[in-house]
Structures are given as structure tokens and as C-alpha cells.
Amino acid sequence: MRNNIKQQAIFLFQKKGFSETSIQDIVEAVHVTKGSFYYYFTSKESLLMEIHMDYIENLLAEQHRLYEPTSQSAREKLTGTVVLLLTKIKEDGASARIFYREMRHLQEAGYSHIVERRNQFRRQIEEVITEGIHNREFRQNLNPALTTLALLGITNWSYQWFDPDGELSDREAAAYFVDLLLHGMLPKEHE
Amino acid sequence: MRNNIKQQAIFLFQKKGFSETSIQDIVEAVHVTKGSFYYYFTSKESLLMEIHMDYIENLLAEQHRLYEPTSQSAREKLTGTVVLLLTKIKEDGASARIFYREMRHLQEAGYSHIVERRNQFRRQIEEVITEGIHNREFRQNLNPALTTLALLGITNWSYQWFDPDGELSDREAAAYFVDLLLHGMLPKEHE
Amino acid sequence: MRNNIKQQAIFLFQKKGFSETSIQDIVEAVHVTKGSFYYYFTSKESLLMEIHMDYIENLLAEQHRLYEPTSQSAREKLTGTVVLLLTKIKEDGASARIFYREMRHLQEAGYSHIVERRNQFRRQIEEVITEGIHNREFRQNLNPALTTLALLGITNWSYQWFDPDGELSDREAAAYFVDLLLHGMLPKEHE
Amino acid sequence: MRNNIKQQAIFLFQKKGFSETSIQDIVEAVHVTKGSFYYYFTSKESLLMEIHMDYIENLLAEQHRLYEPTSQSAREKLTGTVVLLLTKIKEDGASARIFYREMRHLQEAGYSHIVERRNQFRRQIEEVITEGIHNREFRQNLNPALTTLALLGITNWSYQWFDPDGELSDREAAAYFVDLLLHGMLPKEHE
DNA sequence: TATGAATGAGCTTTCATTCAT
DNA sequence: AATGAATGAAAGCTCATTCAT
Numbered sequence: 001m002r003n004n005i006k007q008q009a010i011f012l013f014q015k016k017g018f019s020e021t022s023i024q025d026i027v028e029a030v031h032v033t034k035g036s037f038y039y040y041f042t043s044k045e046s047l048l049m050e051i052h053m054d055y056i057e058n059l060l061a062e063q064h065r066l067y068e069p070t071s072q073s074a075r076e077k078l079t080g081t082v083v084l085l086l087t088k089i090k091e092d093g094a095s096a097r098i099f100y101r102e103m104r105h106l107q108e109a110g111y112s113h114i115v116e117r118r119n120q121f122r123r124q125i126e127e128v129i130t131e132g133i134h135n136r137e138f139r140q141n142l143n144p145a146l147t148t149l150a151l152l153g154i155t156n157w158s159y160q161w162f163d164p165d166g167e168l169s170d171r172e173a174a175a176y177f178v179d180l181l182l183h184g185m186l187p188k189e190h191e
Numbered sequence: 192m193r194n195n196i197k198q199q200a201i202f203l204f205q206k207k208g209f210s211e212t213s214i215q216d217i218v219e220a221v222h223v224t225k226g227s228f229y230y231y232f233t234s235k236e237s238l239l240m241e242i243h244m245d246y247i248e249n250l251l252a253e254q255h256r257l258y259e260p261t262s263q264s265a266r267e268k269l270t271g272t273v274v275l276l277l278t279k280i281k282e283d284g285a286s287a288r289i290f291y292r293e294m295r296h297l298q299e300a301g302y303s304h305i306v307e308r309r310n311q312f313r314r315q316i317e318e319v320i321t322e323g324i325h326n327r328e329f330r331q332n333l334n335p336a337l338t339t340l341a342l343l344g345i346t347n348w349s350y351q352w353f354d355p356d357g358e359l360s361d362r363e364a365a366a367y368f369v370d371l372l373l374h375g376m377l378p379k380e381h382e
Numbered sequence: 383m384r385n386n387i388k389q390q391a392i393f394l395f396q397k398k399g400f401s402e403t404s405i406q407d408i409v410e411a412v413h414v415t416k417g418s419f420y421y422y423f424t425s426k427e428s429l430l431m432e433i434h435m436d437y438i439e440n441l442l443a444e445q446h447r448l449y450e451p452t453s454q455s456a457r458e459k460l461t462g463t464v465v466l467l468l469t470k471i472k473e474d475g476a477s478a479r480i481f482y483r484e485m486r487h488l489q490e491a492g493y494s495h496i497v498e499r500r501n502q503f504r505r506q507i508e509e510v511i512t513e514g515i516h517n518r519e520f521r522q523n524l525n526p527a528l529t530t531l532a533l534l535g536i537t538n539w540s541y542q543w544f545d546p547d548g549e550l551s552d553r554e555a556a557a558y559f560v561d562l563l564l565h566g567m568l569p570k571e572h573e
Numbered sequence: 574m575r576n577n578i579k580q581q582a583i584f585l586f587q588k589k590g591f592s593e594t595s596i597q598d599i600v601e602a603v604h605v606t607k608g609s610f611y612y613y614f615t616s617k618e619s620l621l622m623e624i625h626m627d628y629i630e631n632l633l634a635e636q637h638r639l640y641e642p643t644s645q646s647a648r649e650k651l652t653g654t655v656v657l658l659l660t661k662i663k664e665d666g667a668s669a670r671i672f673y674r675e676m677r678h679l680q681e682a683g684y685s686h687i688v689e690r691r692n693q694f695r696r697q698i699e700e701v702i703t704e705g706i707h708n709r710e711f712r713q714n715l716n717p718a719l720t721t722l723a724l725l726g727i728t729n730w731s732y733q734w735f736d737p738d739g740e741l742s743d744r745e746a747a748a749y750f751v752d753l754l755l756h757g758m759l760p761k762e763h764e
Numbered sequence: 765t766a767t768g769a770a771t772g773a774g775c776t777t778t779c780a781t782t783c784a785t
Numbered sequence: 786a787a788t789g790a791a792t793g794a795a796a797g798c799t800c801a802t803t804c805a806t
Binding site: 398399401402483486511514518519520521522524525528529531532534535536537538539540543550555558559562563564565566567568569570 | 590674677678709715719720723725727728729731746750754755756759761
């Protein structure tokens with residue numbers, strides 16, 4: 001039940017937006033009464049918070065799993081990150097879209113917490129890039145912070161156009177973006 | 192007056208969101224009455240539409256001006272595009288954020304129109320890239336559509352973190368992103 | 383309209399209690415819509431506050447008028463006070479009952495204000511009694527504070543049983559209570 | 574358990590009011606579940622009725638014990654009554670305050686019953702006064718009904734200001750009020 | 765050109781109560 | 786004896802919009 005409500009809410013928040021989705025909308029979709037909703041959740045906003053928490057904690061856990069093996073090169077980790085983010089769209093696209101759009105409806109305390117976790121995710125990517133620079137896997141004059149923001153821009157923007165049922169698969173898109181990021185748009189000198 | 196209302200609305204929509212901003216909020220900010228608002232605008236949504244139209248039409252006009260001179264290389268046009276988009280944040284940040292966040296509140300007719308104009312902007316970037324491939328300015332196996340989406344991802348995501356009053360200027364950020372897109376992250380072979 | 387709402391609210395609050403009276407109840411009695419209510423009052427509680435303010439300010443004004451003439455004896459002032467309070471029941475009984483019963487529904491700020499004004503009314507009665515003791519109009523071992531509380535107890539309790547349409551008039555009740563307070567229940571010594 | 578619930582309810586009803594106290598509030602205070610509440614009480618209102626019954630029956634019993642000994646003078650009985658009522662504040666203040674404030678939430682049948690018992694208490698005081706008049710303990714032109722209401726006003730109003738932990742004890746307050754009622758405020762003639 | 769009164773639909777939330785277990 | 790899930794009605798309040806002036 002609790003989970004049922006959450007799933008329907010994710011679907012509706014993503015489709016119509018948090019403010020535009022009423023508790024009525026949610027309980028109608030789940031075929032229960034408003035009373036039931038408030039038996040399981042203390043407020044509409046606490047439901048949103050829970051959705052945010054589920055999403056970011058899961059993402060951080062996957063990032064942790066990805067970066068753990070010390071044997072991997074920075075380049076492999078970076079590729080893994082892009083794949084992770086694009087794959088998430090297929091599986092968790094609705095949650096992700098909510099995450100990047102409805103955060104402002106959280107109240108101060110929850111908001112700060114989510115921002116902190118979100119920054120953590122970003123900083124860990126920055127570290128991988130810094131590592132790659134030291135390794136000489138990447139070029140020396142890269143700016144890790146800006147490069148991370150570029151990477152996140154590319155992947156997060158995908159939530160606006162990527163169609164999991166379209167011709168282009170998540171892995172193909174990820175592969176293309178990694179290649180673009182690594183090699184750039186210019187022809188190789190010997191071409 | 193009309194313009195006054197629009198400016199305050201842009202500020203409030205950006206700060207609090209479209210749904211969270213009431214007509215009351217707007218008219219209080221402008222120091223007029225609700226009646227006045229409805230003298231100038233037929234609905235809250237038509238005001239939003241107008242804000243969207245102003246933004247996209249202005250953007251398309253600037254794109255037109257940028258791409259017109261046939262003497263320019265694809266690379267120069269691309270650089271210009273990134274600079275244009277990042278510069279807009281400083282000057283028009285609020286409108287831009289509304290544009291990418293509140294579009295869903297437009298009703299069908301307006302929505303489609305905006306989407307069409309937005310696609311037009313995107314396709315014209317695609318064309319520049321295609322041109323550059325033919326020119327051999329860019330490498331031959333670039334995917335113009337995906338590359339454009341990467342470029343838009345990087346620039347549009349900037350609205351989430353770019354601080355016009357921060358240390359990094361809009362031009363510096365643009366320069367870095369263009370360089371990253373063109374050369375990629377890997378070291379040059381002879382390095 | 384504003385006043386109309388207030389009058390009906392006073393009637394309903396007195397009859398059913400503040401919490402038990404819904405905005406719906408009030409607007410139905412006035413034959414307007416809920417929207418109208420909130421056009422005139424910012425909240426149910428602010429309406430209650432206004433009722434309290436009207437009541438206590440009016441009472442203090444009447445007390446002021448009563449105590450002003452310096453020619454009057456303490457005894458006359460005291461008589462006037464009892465008459466004032468009992469007369470108010472006939473004219474303002476509903477407001478009075480609300481005043482002594484629903485104060486706790488005011489929020490902190492308003493509550494403190496009302497308490498302060500209420501104490502002021504009480505202290506001014508105390509002063510009259512103190513004055514009468516110095517004058518030797520009253521006996522020397524009276525406790526002004528407790529005597530005032532006794533007087534207020536007698537009059538305020540009247541709101542529980544006094545029927546303005548009954549056989550006993552307000553003036554008769556007042557006369558009796560003044561006499562009782564002044565002379566007590568015991569027979570005179572020479573009786 | 575049953576009693577536990579009742580005690581907590583008395584505390585909460587007195588502190589927050591009947592309507593403002595939810596079943597949830599009560600069961601949380603007792604550390605049981607809502608289901609348990611309804612195992613012991615049929616409704617919130619029946620709990621209130623029971624509190625009222627406990628209070629008034631106890632009060633009547635104490636009055637009975639007080640008035641029984643035929644040897645006592647009317648004056649002694651009256652003094653006993655005032656002491657009884659003021660002492661009750663210290664011991665049963667919460668119940669008393671509920672009694673005089675929340676009666677209106679009882680439904681018709683229970684309400685009438687309580688009113689009847691309450692009147693009985695009042696009438697028995699009236700009888701003592703009537704007795705005292707016949708005895709010539711009190712002056713001949715006393716009105717027993719109004720005098721009783723004055724006495725009840727003084728004592729019941731005490732629930733609004735009397736602080737059992739303050740400097741003034743219940744017995745001292747009672748003594749003062751009895752003295753005031755018996756002798757009045759005026760100086761003795763030979764003073 | 766501008767106002768202010770009025771509306772009605774809808775919102776989030778609370779709560780006494782029921783009932784199968 | 787006690788629980789916890791579920792309900793439905795109603796609460797206070799907000800808000801885009803209308804319209805006579």
C-alpha cells in the first residue's frame with residue numbers, strides 16, 4: 001500500500017508536477033481514500049521527501065559500488081558514471097525528473113539534506129577527474145569542477161529528450177557521449 | 192504597466208515557481224489591484240505564454256544574427272552559440288529558468304508552438320554541426336543531433352549552478368566549454 | 383457585509399462555541415460564499431480577535447466614562463460598575479459569553495493583548511476599592527484584589543444564568559448584588 | 574487502563590479543550606492505540622459524560638455529608654460550602670474547569686441529566702440560606718436564589734484565577750469570601 | 765483605465781469511528 | 786484485551802476569475 005501510493009505519486013508528480021498533483025489525484029489512482037493516504041504519510045511534502053531520499057541514496061550507493069574497485073582507471077570510472085546515469089533514465093526516469101524539478105517544494109531541513117547528498121555525488125565525480133589528471137589519463141589543463149558540470153549537464157539534460165522506447169538505446173547514447181567528452185569534436189591531427 | 196507586470200511576474204515565477212505565484216503576489220509587487228491585471232492580461236497562463244514567446248523569439252533572433260554572416264566557420268558559429276547561451280544567463284537568467292521549467296503550464300496550443308520554436312533553435316545548431324562535418328572542420332563520425340543535445344545539456348544545465356556574480360565570468364565558462372567540446376578530455380597524442 | 387458577518391459569527395460562536403462553528407456555518411447564515419468571508423477576514427481566528435477587541439475596548443471606554451467624574455464616591459462608582467456589567471448582558475450578552483469562554487483560541491500575540499486589557503479593567507476596579515478604603519467609605523480590612531475578584535465573579539457568572547427576557551431586570555439584579563456586597567448577609571446589629 | 578485513559582483525558586481536556594483534544598492525543602498520552610480507546614469507551618462524548626458524572630456526583634456526595642448533621646447552623650453550612658468548592662480547585666481543578674466549560678459538548682440526554690444534578694446542588698444551597706433566614710441567622714430581606722448565585726459566582730469564578738501553588742491558600746480565600754459575604758464591604762456602624 | 769467585491773471550485777489536512785484480526 | 790488499517794465527512798483556507806462601476 002505504502003509503496004503503491006509512492007509509485008503512483010512518482011508517476012503523477014512526473015507527469016503533472018508536484019503542485020499540480022492533488023492528494024485526490026493520487027488516491028484515485030491507487031483506489032483508496034484520502035484518509036488512507038494520511039495514514040501512511042504525514043503530508044504531501046513528506047512523500048516528496050521520501051521520493052527524493054530513495055532516489056539520491058540509491059544513486060550514491062551505485063556510485064559507491066562503481067568507484068570502489070581500485071583497479072579501475074579514471075577513464076573506466078567516468079564511462080561507468082555516464083552509463084549509470086543514462087541507464088537510470090530507463091529504469092527510474094520519473095523519479096529522476098522529479099528529483100531535478102520538484103526539489104524546491106521540500107521544506108528547508110529536507111532541502112538542505114538533499115542538496116548536501118547531491119553535492120556529494122558531484123564531488124565524487126570531480127575526484128575521479130582529478131585522479132585522471134594526476135594519472136596523466138586526462139590532459140593536464142582540465143578544470144575538474146567545470147568538467148564535472150559539463151558531464152552532468154549532458155546526462156541530466158537527457159531526461160528532457162531521451163525516450164527509453166526509441167531507437168537509440170541508453171548504452172549507445174552513453175557510449176557516444178563518453179566518446180565525445182574524451183575525444184572532442186575536432187578531427188585527429190593525422191586524419 | 193503591462194511591462195511592469197511582466198517583469199515582476201518573471202521575477203516571481205523564477206523565484207517561487209508558476210503555480211506557487213498567485214495573481215495576488217504579482218499585483219502586490221506592482222502595487223495595483225487584481226482588476227488591473229485582468230485588464231492587461233486575459234489569464235495567468237497567457238502571461239506565462241507571453242514570457243515564453245518573448246524569450247524564445249529573442250533567442251531565435253540572436254541566433255539568426257549570429258549565423259547570418261556566411262563568412263564564418265562552423266567552429267566560430269558554435270563558439271558564438273555557447274557564448275550566446277551563457278551570456279543570456281547573466282542578462283535574462285530569470286526568463287531562461289522559467290522557460291525550461293514552467294513550459295508544462297502552457298495549454299496545448301501555446302505549448303506546441305513553443306516546442307516548435309525551441310526545436311527550430313536546436314535544428315539550426317544541428318545544421319551548423321553538419322556543415323562543419325562536411326567542411327572537415329569537425330571529425331567525420333560526429334552525430335549532429337546527439338552532439339547538439341550535448342551542447343545544449345552543458346549550457347542549459349548552467350542555469351542550475353552558474354552565478355553571474357561569482358568569480359567565473361560567463362565568457363570564461365563559455366570558453367572552457369567550447370574548448371572541452373572541441374578537444375575533449377584526453378591528452379594530445381604528442382604530449 | 384463585514385459587520386453582518388461579525389454579528390452572525392457572534393451569535394453562532396456564543397450558541398455553539400468557536401471550534402464547533404465552521405466558516406460554512408457562518409457564511410450560510412449570512413447567505414454569502416466562503417470566498418467572501420476570506421475577502422473580509424484573514425482567518426477565523428482574526429475574526430475572533432476582532433470580536434474580543436470590540437468587546438474589551440468598549441467595556442474599557444464605558445469604565446473610563448464611569449470613573450471619570452471625580453465628584454463621585456467610591457460607592458457610587460462601584461454601583462455603576464455592577465450596573466454596567468449586568469446591563470451589558472442584555473445588550474451584548476453573546477459577545478460577553480464569547481469573551482469569557484473562547485479566549486484560549488486566540489494566538490499568543492492576540493491573547494496577551496486581551497489579557498492585558500482585561501487586567502487593566504480589573505485593576506481599575508481595585509483602585510476604586512482602595513480609594514473607598516482610604517475614604518473610610520469601606521471597612522479598613524478589605525482586600526481590594528480579592529474583593530474585586532468577588533465582584534467580577536458575581537457579575538461574570540451572571541452570563542450563565544441571567545435571562546434578559548426574564549422577570550428579573552438587569553437593574554434589579556445589579557441593585558441586589560450591590561446591596562449584598564455592601565451590607566453582607568448578616569442582620570444589622572440593632573435588628 | 575480505563576482510569577488511566579480518564580485521567581489523561583481530564584488533563585488534556587482541561588489544557589486544550591474538548592474539541593481541540595483528539596482521541597489520538599489521548600491514546601498517545603496513555604501509550605495505547607486508538608482501538609484500545611474504543612474498547613473501553615463507546616465514544617469521545619461518553620468519556621466526557623463520565624467525567625462530568627464523576628465530578629457532579631462526588632460534589633453532591635460531599636454536599637450531602639456537609640449538610641447532614643442537623644446540629645450545624647446555616648452559617649456553618651454556608652462556610653463549609655465555600656470551603657468545599659475552593660478546596661476542590663486544588664484537588665480537582667482540572668475536572669472542575671472541564672465541568673464548567675465543556676458541558677455543551679454533551680448530547681441532549683446527558684446534558685439534561687447533568688443540568689438537573691447541577692441545579693440540585695444549587696437548590697440545596699438555596700435551602701440552607703432560606704433556613705438561615707427563618708432562623709434569623711441571616712437578614713430577612715435576602716433573596717435566597719440570587720444570593721446563591723452570588724456565592725456560586727464567587728467560587729466558580731475562582732477557577733479562572735486561583736493558583737493552588739500561589740501564596741494564598743484555598744482556605745484563606747474561602748475564609749475571606751465568607752467574611753465578605755456575611756459582613757459586606759461597609760464599615761460597622763460603631764466604627 | 766482601474767477598482768474592489770464576490771464567487772465557486774478545489775486544496776491539504778484532521779479526526780471520530782469501524783472492524784477484521 | 787488490544788491492534789492497526791481504513792474510511793468518509795468535514796474542516797480552514799486559497800485562488801483564478803468575473804463584473805458592475
